[in-house]
Amino acid sequence: MIWFRILLVSMFAALLYYTIVTIGISQNGVNLFPDFFGDMAAMEWPGQFNFDFMLMLMLSALWTAWRNNFSVSGLLLAVIAFFGGASFLSMYLLYLTFSEKRNVKAMLVGRTRL
Template identity: 60%
Template sequence: MQGFRLFLLAALIGLLIYTGITISNHGLNLLPVFFGDMKAMAWPGQFNFDFMWFLALSALWTMWRNQFSAKGLGLGLLAFFGGMLFLSIYLLVLSFKTKGNIEKILMGEHIRP
């Protein structure tokens, strides 16, 4: 679990730094670039399209884990738009909240006794 937490922390710190530099160089104009690359039908767009489905899967899992409650729907939106910045924080918090129990991290309240 310590290795997993270190991975999440490294991802979070790396993404915060990279995102900060990108914003300072290019502003917050992500969506037109993201969808513009997809519209161009080239490899950057293919990557973005693939990544968008990973974001959707992350959001769906987050909502399912929280039983599609209002909280779960809100967290799902954060997962979709926040990507790994959200997921690294969410999983880090869950890793401590569940005392490192990976089954509880992944399944939430869906665990059967």
């Protein structure tokens, strides 16, 4: 489990660094939506990647809501999962490794489904 935790922290740190650099050098700053959806509207490979990524974000959000039994907090976490991407998921999974005391089944399905 320690290696998984190291991976999650490393992923979060690398993504945070990349995001900060990108915001700093990008002409759009934090306004990524025109580029993101513009690439999809162009129907070329960058758009295909963005569409694929958006579907993965939807799956992450759906899993987060389901794991939390579609509760109010689960739905709020799902919105954060959709817009937060890997930065949210890496920190959420890290949190779960501690809160579920390294029980992978509880991490994946939640305590109510054990």
